[in-house]
Amino acid sequence: MLAQQGDTEQAIQAYERAVEVLQPIQHFLTTGYRQPIADFSSAVHPVYYELAKLLLQKAEDVSAQEEQELLKQTRVWLEQLKVAELQNALQDECLLKNENTQLTSLDKVMEADNETAMLYPVALDDHLVLLLNRGENIERVDVEVNHQDFFAAAKELQALLPLRLHNRFRQPAKALYNWLIRPIEPLLADIKTLVIVPEGDLRKIPLSTLYDGEHFLIEKYALSVAPSLHTYKPHSIDWQQAQMLMLGLSEAVQDYPALPSVPKELNSLKEIVGATTQITNQDYAVQRLQAEMQKTPYSIVHFATHGEFGGHQEDTYLLTYDGKMHMDTLNQVLSIGRYNEQPIELLTLSACKTAVGDDRAALGLAGVALKAGARSALASLWFVDDEATYETITEFYRQLRHQNLSKAKALQAAQVKMLQQKRYAHPVCWAPFVLIGNWL
Numbered sequence: 009m010l011a012q013q014g015d016t017e018q019a020i021q022a023y024e025r026a027v028e029v030l031q032p033i034q035h036f037l038t039t040g041y042r043q044p045i046a047d048f049s050s051a052v053h054p055v056y057y058e059l060a061k062l063l064l065q066k067a068e069d070v071s072a073q074e075e076q077e078l079l080k081q082t083r084v085w086l087e088q089l090k091v092a093e094l095q096n097a098l099q100d101e102c103l104l105k106n107e108n109t110q111l112t113s114l115d116k117v118m119e120a121d122n123e124t125a126m127l128y129p130v131a132l133d134d135h136l137v138l139l140l141n142r143g144e145n146i147e148r149v150d151v152e153v154n155h156q157d158f159f160a161a162a163k164e165l166q167a168l169l170p171l172r173l174h175n176r177f178r179q180p181a182k183a184l185y186n187w188l189i190r191p192i193e194p195l196l197a198d199i200k201t202l203v204i205v206p207e208g209d210l211r212k213i214p215l216s217t218l219y220d221g222e223h224f225l226i227e228k229y230a231l232s233v234a235p236s237l238h239t240y241k242p243h244s245i246d247w248q249q250a251q252m253l254m255l256g257l258s259e260a261v262q263d264y265p266a267l268p269s270v271p272k273e274l275n276s277l278k279e280i281v282g283a284t285t286q287i288t289n290q291d292y293a294v295q296r297l298q299a300e301m302q303k304t305p306y307s308i309v310h311f312a313t314h315g316e317f318g319g320h321q322e323d324t325y326l327l328t329y330d331g332k333m334h335m336d337t338l339n340q341v342l343s344i345g346r347y348n349e350q351p352i353e354l355l356t357l358s359a360c361k362t363a364v365g366d367d368r369a370a371l372g373l374a375g376v377a378l379k380a381g382a383r384s385a386l387a388s389l390w391f392v393d394d395e396a397t398y399e400t401i402t403e404f405y406r407q408l409r410h411q412n413l414s415k416a417k418a419l420q421a422a423q424v425k426m427l428q429q430k431r432y433a434h435p436v437c438w439a440p441f442v443l444i445g446n447w448l
Contacts, residue, residue, distance in 0.1 A: 011058070016066055023059035027085060030055060031092070056089040061132050067148070079139060079146045080115075083128060083237060090207070090236045094378070112241040114203065114234060119144050124201040124447070126234070129188060131155050131207065140192050142199065149191045158187060162209035169217060170390050172436045181219035189218060189225060201416050201447055202229040205237060214389055214439040216423060224435075226423050230416035232447035240383045242448040245307060245353045247409065252277070252284040253300055255292050256312040257327060264327055267359055269398040270312045276402045277310065280409050292329045294337060301344045307353045309342065309382075312401075314391075315360030317376075326357070335376060342380035352382035353446075354415065358401050361391045361440075383446040384415055396437040400426055404441075416447035 010019035030052065060082050067078035118126055118141045125142040136151040136158055161180040168177035196202070202225075204215055215233070216226035225231065254277060258270035271288070278284045285304070287296055292313070300306070314327040325332040333341075342352060355377050377385035386404070388397070400422050407418035419441060426438035 011062060016062055020059065020062050020066065023055065023062065024085075026055050027059060027088070031088065052089065052092065056085055057130075057132065059085055060130060064130070064132075064137055064148075075148075076145060079148060082130070083139065083146075086130065086207075087237050090205075091238075094235060111238045114205075114237050114239060115141060117242055118142065123199060124203060125196060125199045126203045126205065127188070127192070128205045128237075129207065129210065131158050136187055138188070138192055140195055142195065147192070147195050149195075151187050151191050153187050158184075159209045161187075162213055165217070166209065166213045169213070169435055169439060172434050175434075177217070177435065178219050181217050181224075182221060185218040185220050185225065188215075190220070196229075200230060201232065201414070203232045203234050203447060205234045212389070214435070214442050216442075217435045217439045224427065226420055226427075230414065230420040230447065232416045232443045232445070234445065235378065239445055240351070240378075240381070242446045243353065243383055244414065244448045245408070250281070250283065250307045250353070251304055252281045252308040252310060253297075253304070253306040254278070254284055254286045254310045254312070255297060256286070256288045257292055257314070257329060259289050259329075261329060262327065262332075264314045267312065267314070267394055269394040270359075273312055273358075273398045273401060274310075276398075277405055280402065280405045281308070290329055294328060294331070294333055294341065297333075298341045298344070301341055307351075308356070309352055309354075310356040310358075311360075312358050315357055317360065326360070335379070338376070339379040342382065352380060353384065355380060355382040355385045356401070357385065357387040358397050358441075359391060359394075360388050377445050385444040386415070386419065387442060387444065388440040389442060390436075390440045392440050393437060396426070396432055399432065400438055400441055414448045416443055419443050 010022055063078050063082045063085070067075045067082075070078065114126055118124065122143065125140055128139040128141070130137040130139065133155050136153050138149040138151060140147040140149065161183045165177055165180040165184065168180065171177075204210075206215070211233075216224060216231055218225040254274045256267075256270040256274050258267050260266040274286055274288065278286065285300060285306075287300070311326055315325065317324050322334065325334045326338060327333075342355070357376070376387075377383075392400075403422035403425055404418050407413050407421040408415060411418070411421070413421060423438045423441065426432040427435075432438055
């Protein structure tokens with residue numbers, strides 16, 4: 009009512025009080041009952057986004073310094089929503105708590121990295137606001153596209169990408185490029201890596217497939233997805249100390265098809281990385297994984313097995329030889345290394361897929377690395393051809409280890425190499441692999 013009357017200041021204060029009241033209620037619901045809030049989006053999102061809209065509106069008519077403060081405050085409130093979404097989806101109210109000293113703000117990282125920019129899109133009802141960090145300040149760009157059309161294009165792209173028979177995906181991919189990337193291209197000079205903090209249906213698509221009419225986004229920038237503005241401190245792999253644990257399932261079990269390229273993949277990775285431990289098929293069980301994690305502080309953990317990422321804990325698991333390893337179990341086992349001097353630098357999940365159309369599935373995927381204390385996760389959004397997985401994964405590790413590239417640039421090099429081959433040129437082969445978290 010205050011906003012409709014044009015009293016922006018009082019409206020902002022009212023929304024801030026509302027959000028402050030909402031936070032302990034959200035915490036109580038997820039903690040007390042351990043059940044997802046029934047309709048989280050429709051119940052909670054409007055409060056945060058109306059507040060964001062008013063703050064962004066106010067930022068249009070103030071000094072440059074005040075504008076920066078308002079843009080940062082907008083992200084602070086939206087970050088609280090993102091954290092609540094992750095906690096709600098993963099049923100973990102402790103996830104991304106600021107008192108965890110291992111977490112750092114991406115803003116601080118951006119200040120020290122002049123080749124990396126961070127894009128924070130905010131989709132309001134009537135237009136899109138792009139907040140871009142490169143250096144200390146936030147650049148703001150407004151784009152004329154409404155919320156409904158923007159996310160409809162994302163949903164269409166998600167549906168069309170896995171279909172190899174045609175290139176109809178290019179239309180929504182080009183629309184998203186024109187809304188998300190083209191308006192900020194003048195600000196991306198000298199930028200090599202783009203870190204994107206997505207929202208809503210953007211989480212469910214590989215942003216590498218955004219298309220300018222001639223080239224995919226991955227051909228221009230190395231990419232990483234950040235679940236929120238707070239992440240584990242970016243850190244490159246120390247190959248002098250790195251040890252890698254590889255777990256693979258090549259046999260057909262529990263009604264899942266065989267993955268015949270898995271032995272070849274793991275053997276190739278052993279040649280590339282060097283210090284590795286390999287567990288496959290009958291030996292691949294939760295107890296063996298737990299014993300290995302207790303014995304050795306592995307910095308890289310690689311799963312070459314089927315996996316499902318759904319919207320609920322029971323629908324999210326990695327396949328083992330004789331069962332299913334759900335996320336709580338995986339978290340318990342992998343988090344053994346969280347308190348070591350060498351936490352997990354990279355968690356790779358190949359041959360996995362997220363549940364199509366499930367808003368919470370992509371949050372679950374992002375949360376796996378966070379809950380396990382891993383700085384980065386490389387995972388696939390849909391099940392990929394076995395041979396294409398082998399080619400992409402081995403090239404990624406080859407670039408990472410022998411070319412001394414960052415994780416984001418290594419994935420970029422692998423995906424560009426794939427799309428340049430006629431056999432693998434369609435995004436269905438190379439695009440599902442996304443890097444979540446630390447890009448170094």
